[in-house]
Structures are given as C-alpha cells and as structure tokens.
Amino acid sequence: MWVKKMSPLVIYVSAAYKDYSENPNSAPSPSEGTYVCFGGNYSVRFSPFAFPLIKVSNFTEDVLPSLEEQGVPQLYPNDSIVDYKKELRSLNRELQLHILELADVLVERPSQYAKRIGDISSVFKNLHHLLNSLRPHQARATLIHIMELQIQQRKQAVENIKRRREEVQRLLKDAFITLDGL
Numbered sequence: 001m002w003v004k005k006m007s008p009l010v011i012y013v014s015a016a017y018k019d020y021s022e023n024p025n026s027a028p029s030p031s032e033g034t035y036v037c038f039g040g041n042y043s044v045r046f047s048p049f050a051f052p053l054i055k056v057s058n059f060t061e062d063v064l065p066s067l068e069e070q071g072v073p074q075l076y077p078n079d080s081i082v083d084y085k086k087e088l089r090s091l092n093r094e095l096q097l098h099i100l101e102l103a104d105v106l107v108e109r110p111s112q113y114a115k116r117i118g119d120i121s122s123v124f125k126n127l128h129h130l131l132n133s134l135r136p137h138q139a140r141a142t143l144i145h146i147m148e149l150q151i152q153q154r155k156q157a158v159e160n161i162k163r164r165r166e167e168v169q170r171l172l173k174d175a176f177i178t179l180d181g182l
Contacts, residue, residue, distance in 0.1 A: 067129055075126045095123045
C-alpha cells in the first residue's frame with residue numbers, strides 16, 4: 001500500500017498559512033525568540049522599522065549576540081564607531097603571532113599548548129564577530145550594486161527600443177515613398 005508523505009515544508013506552510021484560502025493577504029505573525037544556526041545562538045526581535053521603505057510593520061530583525069553574551073573576551077575597543085579595517089588587521093597580526101607562539105610551545109613545552117589554542121580560538125571568534133557585524137553593510141552594498149546594474153540594463157533596453165523604433169519609422173517612410181511612386 002502506498003502512503004503519501006508530506007514534506008516538512010508543506011506541513012509548515014499549511015500550518016503557518018492556514019487562513020490563506022480565506023484571506024490571501026494574511027501571513028503568519030513573526031516569531032520572536034532565539035534560534036541556533038551553525039552553532040551560534042541568535043535572537044530575533046520585533047522591529048517595525050526593520051524595512052522603513054516598505055509600509056508593513058511586522059518585520060523582525062536578527063540581533064547579533066555580543067561577544068560577552070557568548071562568553072568570549074572582546075579584543076577590540078567597544079566603541080560605537082569601530083575602524084573595521086584597522087581592527088581586522090590588528091586581529092590578523094595577533095592571530096599570526098599566536099600561531100607562531102603555538103609552534104614554539106609545541107616544540108619546547110608541548111604540555112602547555114591548551115592556553116595557546118584558547119588564545120587562537122578567542123582571536124578567531126573576535127575576527128568572526130567583526131566580520132558578521134559588517135554583513136548588513138555588505139548586504140546593502142550588494143543590493144545597491146544589483147539595482148545599479150538593473151538601471152543600466154533598463155536604460156540599454158530603452159535605447160534599443162528607441163533605435164528599433166527609428167529603424168521601423170525609416171522603413172515605413174521608405175515603403176510609403178515606394179508605394180507613392182507606383
């Protein structure tokens with residue numbers, strides 16, 4: 001006997017959008033709370049200003065947990081304005097130094113490698129946190145670039161249409177002249 005199985009996506013969509021057949025403009029309310037993604041804990045909070053250009057007020061935005069919340073010492077200044085380039089270079093140099101120290105410790109005192117591994121892990125987590133805090137800027141820059149490309153493509157399409165129109169008008173004019181001569 002054949003049993004039809006529903007995929008988890010179909011089950012979720014049918015449960016989340018159960019009112020859809022009655023009201024097609026309805027959507028599930030955004031969920032708030034925490035979730036785990038690739039081993040990192042993230043929290044979602046309600047933000048009516050997450051997308052100010054869209055006139056919908058029920059968007060959520062992800063909140064990047066601070067290093068302190070993750071139990072990692074922060075190795076760069078906790079200012080509101082961070083010079084990302086400078087701090088990333090500094091952390092990169094510090095990482096290189098710690099890796100060289102680890103090599104030295106492994107050769108001379110192999111029993112003391114755990115502290116160096118912890119230091120390297122802390123530097124990696126700080127680098128990762130700095131890079132993740134740049135993700136919104138990267139997303140905005142990518143969207144701006146995509147939109148500029150779309151504008152350029154549409155301008156080229158308009159120019160092609162204008163050129164074709166002029167060509168058709170010229171052909172029609174030549175055809176009328178030819179017909180008038182007969």
